[in-house]
Amino acid sequence: MKTDKLDINYDLKSMESWSIWNPIVPKTTCSFNETPDGILVASPDKPYAVGGIYQETKGIKGGFSYAIKVDCKIKDVPYPYRTVFVRLTWTNDGAPIHYAGMLIRGPIIDGDNARFDDVIVAPDEANGVVISLDVKWLEGGSVVWKNASINETDPIPPRKVKIGTVFFRPSNSTPENNLRLWCEKIDEAGKLGLDIVCLGEAITMIGTSANAVDCAYPIPGHDTDILGNSARKNKIWVVAGLSELDEDIIYNTAVLLDREGKVAGKYRKVHLPREEWKWGITPGHEYPVFQTDFGIVAMQICYDWFFSEPEEIFALNGAEIIFAPTWGNTLPDHDGIADGETVFRVRARDNGVYMVPSVYDGNSLIIDPMGRILASNNGKEGVFW
Numbered sequence: 289m290k291t292d293k294l295d296i297n298y299d300l301k302s303m304e305s306w307s308i309w310n311p312i313v314p315k316t317t318c319s320f321n322e323t324p325d326g327i328l329v330a331s332p333d334k335p336y337a338v339g340g341i342y343q344e345t346k347g348i349k350g351g352f353s354y355a356i357k358v359d360c361k362i363k364d365v366p367y368p369y370r371t372v373f374v375r376l377t378w379t380n381d382g383a384p385i386h387y388a389g390m391l392i393r394g395p396i397i398d399g400d401n402a403r404f405d406d407v408i409v410a411p412d413e414a415n416g417v418v419i420s421l422d423v424k425w426l427e428g429g430s431v432v433w434k435n436a437s438i439n440e441t442d443p444i445p446p447r448k449v450k451i452g453t454v455f456f457r458p459s460n461s462t463p464e465n466n467l468r469l470w471c472e473k474i475d476e477a478g479k480l481g482l483d484i485v486c487l488g489e490a491i492t493m494i495g496t497s498a499n500a501v502d503c504a505y506p507i508p509g510h511d512t513d514i515l516g517n518s519a520r521k522n523k524i525w526v527v528a529g530l531s532e533l534d535e536d537i538i539y540n541t542a543v544l545l546d547r548e549g550k551v552a553g554k555y556r557k558v559h560l561p562r563e564e565w566k567w568g569i570t571p572g573h574e575y576p577v578f579q580t581d582f583g584i585v586a587m588q589i590c591y592d593w594f595f596s597e598p599e600e601i602f603a604l605n606g607a608e609i610i611f612a613p614t615w616g617n618t619l620p621d622h623d624g625i626a627d628g629e630t631v632f633r634v635r636a637r638d639n640g641v642y643m644v645p646s647v648y649d650g651n652s653l654i655i656d657p658m659g660r661i662l663a664s665n666n667g668k669e670g671v672f673w
Contacts, residue, residue, distance in 0.1 A: 293439070294347050294348065294349070294354070294438065294440045295437075295439045295440065296345055296437060296438045296439070297435075297436075297437045298343070298419070298435075298437065298438075300326040300327050300433050300435060300436060301322065301324070301326065302322055303320060303322055303327060303341070306327070306341040306342065306343050307341065307342055307343060308320055308339065308340070308341055309339060309341075309342060309420070310339050311337075311338050311339065315334065316334060316336055316337045316338055317331070317334070317337055317338075317339055318330065318331045318337045318339035318423060318426070319331065320339070320341060323432060325361065325432050325434055326360070326361075326432045326433050326434040326435070327421075327432065327433045328430060328431075328432050329341075329423050329426070329430060329432075329433070330426065330429075330430040330431075331426050332428060332430075334426075335426070335428060336425050337423075337425070337426060338422075338423065338424045338425065339422070339423060340373075340420050340421055340422035340423060341420070341421050341433070342418055342419060342420035342421070343418070343419065344379065344382070344416055344418045345416060345417050345418075345419065345438060346415065346416045347415070347416070348378070348379075348410050348414050348415050348416050348417050349410065349414075349440070350410050350412040350413055350414045350415065351409065351410065351411075351412050352409070352410055352440055353407055353408070353409050353410075353440070353442065353444065354407065354408055354409075354410060354417075354438050354439065354440055354441060355405075355406075355407050355437075355438070355439045355440075356374070356376065356392050356405070356406050356407070356408060356419075356437070356438055357403075357404065357405050357435070357436070357437050357439075358374045358392065358394070358403070358404040358421065358433070358435065358436045359401065359402070359404075359434045359436075360372060360395075360401075360402050360421075360431050360432060360433045360434055361400055361402070361431070361434060362400055362401075362402050362429065362430075362431050363400060363429055363430050363431075363432075364428055364429035364430065365426060365427070365429035365430070365431065366427050366429065367425075367427075368395055368402055369395065369397075369604065370424065371423055371424055371425055371426060371427075371429070371431070372394075372395050372402055372422070372423055373391060373421075373422040373424070374391070374392040374394065374419070374420070374421055374422070374436075375390065375391055375392070375420045375422060376389055376390050376408065376417055376418070376419055376420075377389035377390075377417065377418040377420070378410055378411050378414040378416070379414065379415070379416040379417060379418060380413050380414060380415055380416070381415065382416065384418075385411055385413060385414060389418070389420070390408070392404045392405075392406045392408070393405060393406040394406070407441060407443075407444050409443065417438065419436065419438065421433045421436065447582055447583065449483050449582045449583065450480070450482045450483050450484075450673055451483065451484055451485075451486075451609065451642070451654055451673055452477045452480065452482040452484065452485040452654075452671050452672065452673040453485070453486045453644050453645065453646045453652040453654055453663070453665075453672055454470075454473050454477075454485060454486065454487050454488065454646050454652060454671050454672075455646070455647065455651065455652040455665035455668065455669055455670065455672065456469070456470070456473055456487075456488065456669055456670070457488075457494060457648045458494055458495035458496070459495045460495065461495045461496050462496055462498070463492040463493065463496055463498050463502070466491055466492050466493075466494065466495065467492060467514045467515065470487055470491050470515070470528070471515065471517075471518040473485070473487065473670075474487075474515070474518040474519060474522055474524065474526055475518060475521075475522060476670065476671045477522065477524055477671045477673075478521070478522025478523070478524050479522075480671060480673060482524055482671070482673055483524065483525060483582055484524065484525035484526070484527065484580070484582075484585075484611075485524060485525075485526055485527070485671060486527045486611040486612070486613065486644045486646040486652075487526065487527060487528040487529065487646055488528075488529055488613050488614070488615070488646045488647070488648060489529035489540070489542075489589055489590050489613040489614055489615045489646075489648075490503070490529050490530070490531060490540065490615060491528055491529055491530065491613075492511060492530065492531065493531060494615070494648060499567070500531045500538055500540070500564075500567055500569060501531075501538060501567075503530075503531040504531040504532060504533035504538045505530070505531070505532070506532070506534065507530065507532045507543055507551060507554055508550075508551045509533075511530050512530070512543055512545065512551055515528055515543075515545060515549075516545050516548075516550060516551075517549055518549075519545040519546070519548075519549040520548050520549030521549075523547045524547060525544065525545065525546055525547060525552075525580055526544070526545040527542060527543070527544055527545075527585075527587055527613065527646075528542070528543055528545070528613065529541070529542050529543075529613035530542075530543055532554070532556070537570045538567075538568070538569055538570065539556040539557065539570055539571075539572060540556070540557040540564060540569055540589055541554050541555065541556050541557070541572075541589075542554065542555045542557070542588070542589050542611070542613050544578055544580075544585070544587060546580070547581075552578055552580070553576060553578040553587075554587075555572065555574075555576060555586070555587040555588065555589070556570075556571070556572025556573075556574070557569075557571065557572055557588075557589040557590070557591070558571055558572045558573065558574075558592060558598065559571070559592045559594065559595055559598075560591065561590075561591045575598060575601040575602055575605065576605075577602060577605045577606055577607045583608045583609060584606045584607050584609075585607060585608065585609045585610070585611060586602035586605070586607035586609075586610045586611070587610070587611050587612070587613070588602070588610060588611075589612070589613055589614070590612075590613070590614045590615050590616050592612070593612060593614065593631055593632060593635065593645075594631075596635070599635045599636075599638070599639045599641065599643075600638070600639055602639075602641070603639035603640060603641050607641055608641060609641065609642040609643075609644060610635075610641050610642070610643050610644070611644045611645075611646075612632070612643060612644060612645040612646070613645075613646050614628075614645045614646065614647045614648075615647075615648055616628060616647065616648075617647055617648075617649035617650040618645055618647050618649075618650035618651050618652070618653055619650040627650075628645075628647070628650055629650060629651070629653070629661075632645055632653065633655055633659035633660075633661070634659065636655045636656065636657055636658075636659050637657065637658060637659035640657045642655060642656055642657060643655040651664045651665050651666060651667065652665050652672060654672070654673065
């Protein structure tokens with residue numbers, strides 16, 4: 289039987305259809321006013337004021353997908369990511385299915401404009417939804433809610449991505465032999481049909497007598513050409529840690545190779561331990577993310593995991609998966625110390641990202657955004673997914 293699709297474009301030129309929620313502390317309330325552009329929320333003399341507007345929509349069909357789009361204009365808001373929110377609370381006959389509701393993806397900031405854009409599947413028991421446009425701690429700024437809509441849409445097809453990580457530590461080797469051995473791991477990943485595989489840190493130096501200077505080449509260059517041939521042959525994305533020579537400067541770098549074997553991006557290690565800065569290795573200063581054919585990825589390297597901001601910045605920049613070539617470890621906790629395994633899991637959970645470390649001590653892992661370990665080498669050598 290044919291049913292009409294739900295298409296709601298909310299009126300934000302008038303407060304008539306909206307209800308206001310205010311905090312229980314009177315001195316932390318915001319003001320709400322109609323303007324030609326939308327509903328203005330402000331609290332010029334109350335930096336930590338909070339509040340929002342909401343309304344319920346009926347006619348939701350459980351199990352169906354809905355596109356939620358909201359636009360607002362922000363002015364003099366110092367921290368928009370913590371200040372503006374859009375929350376959905378699914379209802380059944382007017383009663384909340386889960387009181388906490390769920391946040392819509394955003395804000396996506398473009399100058400003074402902020403956008404929320406998401407597709408959400410309604411719970412099977414839902415027949416209504418409450419949309420709430422919330423602000424927190426304007427600190428002298430203001431927000432104008434301009435447009436909001438909920439429209440039934442086609443479900444987003446699942447993105448099935450086969451991610452691999454390697455546990456492998458060469459010994460009594462040379463840089464050239466290491467490249468050959470790591471290319472064998474790429475071949476192994478290709479036979480498994482993986483979309484991407486993460487190799488270790490400083491893969492041409494580990495297990496050799498060479499140092500970072502001995503192993504340094506430009507990127508793109510000698511090392512990426514060899515690894516790229518294997519990536520192209522196997523039609524696989526590859527993350528690998530290399531020593532990078534840029535004129536007379538050396539960086540500890542993670543490189544991303546695409547399915548054609550070309551350099552799609554690189555990350556220069558920001559946090560250098562004593563062993564590296566004493567050698568004269570130069571730190572990086574940026575946290576780039578990269579678009580692949582399956583999602584947005586980022587890379588960090590070893591000692592970066594001791595600090596919380598890399599993963600947070602990567603996630604704010606849109607990263608969905610963070611690959612981590614790591615000389616160090618993912619050992620379990622011991623003697624009351626939270627060691628590598630726990631920290632990587634917490635970083636994933638805190639930032640809602642997948643973490644994929646490839647290590648030389650402990651276990652190479654694939655960790656989901658809830659901090660669950662999806663794959664581990666469990667002490668064995670090879671490629672794991």
